[in-house]
Amino acid sequence: xxxxxxxxxxxxxxxxxxxxxxxxxMNHIAKYGHGCWSSVPKLAGLDRCGKSCRxxxxxxxxxxxxxxTFSQEEEDLIIHLHSLLGNKWSQIxxxxxxxxxxxxxxxxxxxxxxxxxxxxxxxxxxxxLAEPAAATAAAAVTTTTTxxxxxxxxxxxxxxxxATTTIHQAPPPSFEGGSMLDGVKLAVELDWPVxxxxxxxxxxxxxxxxxDMDALQQHCGSMSIPPAxxxxxxxxxxxxLTSMAEAEHCSTNNVAAGGNLPWLDLGANAVAGAGGHVVxxxxxxxxxxxxxxxxxxxxxxxxxxxxxxxxxxQCVYGGKDDVPVHFDVHGGLSNWx
DNA sequence: AATCTATCCAACCGCTTTTAA
DNA sequence: GTTAAAAGCGGTTGGATAGAT
Numbered sequence: 001x002x003x004x005x006x007x008x009x010x011x012x013x014x015x016x017x018x019x020x021x022x023x024x025x026m027n028h029i030a031k032y033g034h035g036c037w038s039s040v041p042k043l044a045g046l047d048r049c050g051k052s053c054r055x056x057x058x059x060x061x062x063x064x065x066x067x068x069t070f071s072q073e074e075e076d077l078i079i080h081l082h083s084l085l086g087n088k089w090s091q092i093x094x095x096x097x098x099x100x101x102x103x104x105x106x107x108x109x110x111x112x113x114x115x116x117x118x119x120x121x122x123x124x125x126x127x128x129l130a131e132p133a134a135a136t137a138a139a140a141v142t143t144t145t146t147x148x149x150x151x152x153x154x155x156x157x158x159x160x161x162x163a164t165t166t167i168h169q170a171p172p173p174s175f176e177g178g179s180m181l182d183g184v185k186l187a188v189e190l191d192w193p194v195x196x197x198x199x200x201x202x203x204x205x206x207x208x209x210x211x212d213m214d215a216l217q218q219h220c221g222s223m224s225i226p227p228a229x230x231x232x233x234x235x236x237x238x239x240x241l242t243s244m245a246e247a248e249h250c251s252t253n254n255v256a257a258g259g260n261l262p263w264l265d266l267g268a269n270a271v272a273g274a275g276g277h278v279v280x281x282x283x284x285x286x287x288x289x290x291x292x293x294x295x296x297x298x299x300x301x302x303x304x305x306x307x308x309x310x311x312x313x314q315c316v317y318g319g320k321d322d323v324p325v326h327f328d329v330h331g332g333l334s335n336w337x
Numbered sequence: 338a339a340t341c342t343a344t345c346c347a348a349c350c351g352c353t354t355t356t357a358a
Numbered sequence: 359g360t361t362a363a364a365a366g367c368g369g370t371t372g373g374a375t376a377g378a379t
Contacts, residue, residue, distance in 0.1 A: 016347070016373080038364065054365075055348065090367060101367075106346050 013047040017056055021046055025053055026061050059102045066098025070107055078104060079112060083126040 013021075028044035034057065037050035046053060070078070074096055081092045089101035089108075096104065108123075116123040 014349075036364075050364085052348075058366095059347070087368065102347075105368075110345055 012041075012049050012052075014052070017060075021048070022056070022061060025056060029057060029061075059100045064098055065100065070099075074099070075107075075112065078108060079116075079126075082108065082112075082123075 024044050024046055025040070028040065032043070034040055034054070037054040040046070040050050040053045041048045044053070048056075077095060078092060081095055085091050087105075089105040093099050093101040093104045113123040116126075117129070120129050121127070122129050
């Protein structure tokens with residue numbers, strides 16, 4: 001028999017919160033803080049369980065909540081972080097100031113998942129959905145152990161060091177001084193698989209590169225990989241173009257298109273320059289399309305790049321188009337520059 | 338106008354982890 | 359070291375609402 005919740009046991013009120021209940025809870029916390037949540041309902045005069053009060057406060061009443069629709073940058077960041085962390089909603093939400101894990105989770109399930117599927121991307125794996133063409137590409141990937149999954153975006157510092165999955169949160173990303181992806185620099189301690197534990201290949205992301213975890217473990221051991229310089233990736237550029245378009249849409253001051261995105265000279269300037277001076281809001285839709293197409297394409301690059309691996313000595317960022325290079329760690333770490 | 342269907346999101350459920358006794 | 363309570367987390371549910379028929 002299923003265990004009854006605390007609310008059931010005590011026959012407490014459940015369901016939606018009334019404005020009066022919200023007010024009681026807010027007043028109580030404003031005066032005394034929440035302290036021990038189990039004592040909050042009694043002290044606040046609420047017929048709720050402490051757990052329910054806590055959830056209501058965290059997800060709805062907290063004054064620092066942002067609420068409202070998610071921005072393009074937030075969406076980009078969620079997709080990116082999900083590709084790294086999976087359904088670790090609290091960790092993802094921690095990178096999004098003013099957003100709750102519940103909010104992020106709902107947004108993912110109701111919107112992002114659908115959009116990814118529409119574009120032929122499996123939201124669970126961030127790889128192309130199984131289709132004839134995609135299956136071929138996927139088969140190519142499985143022929144080697146060097147590539148398992150590719151980062152959708154390539155501009156986040158991820159530094160594998162030890163054996164946990166702790167995200168060290170950088171200072172909150174700024175919404176004003178740059179794109180969110182630009183603001184978030186993550187150092188991740190990855191959960192290294194132990195040989196024979198059944199985990200055959202997990203991705204390790206380092207600023208546009210994608211590594212086979214086992215391979216990296218073999219090669220790195222306890223070595224520390226120095227953070228590579230922040231280099232714009234082609235995949236980041238299109239999403240940022242969208243952001244730029246939106247920024248332009250929101251601002252009448254015509255802030256220079258790339259002004260708040262210092263590292264985004266690549267695609268940004270190309271478009272802004274070619275189009276005159278700035279990207280008008282009317283291009284936002286097209287840019288969004290571009291972004292998604294690029295995202296889709298990037299999923300195939302895993303298969304493609306492993307066939308055209310870096311030549312010995314070739315710099316990861318030495319490509320003529322600044323396309324993030326995806327290389328084999330077995331012989332590729334020395335190529336990092 | 339009435340009904341059906343899809344979508345969104347707040348809240349709940351139950352499990353795991355952390356903390357305190 | 360053990361146990362119970364509290365807190366945290368991710369998955370799921372159900373009600374409200376919008377849009378389609």
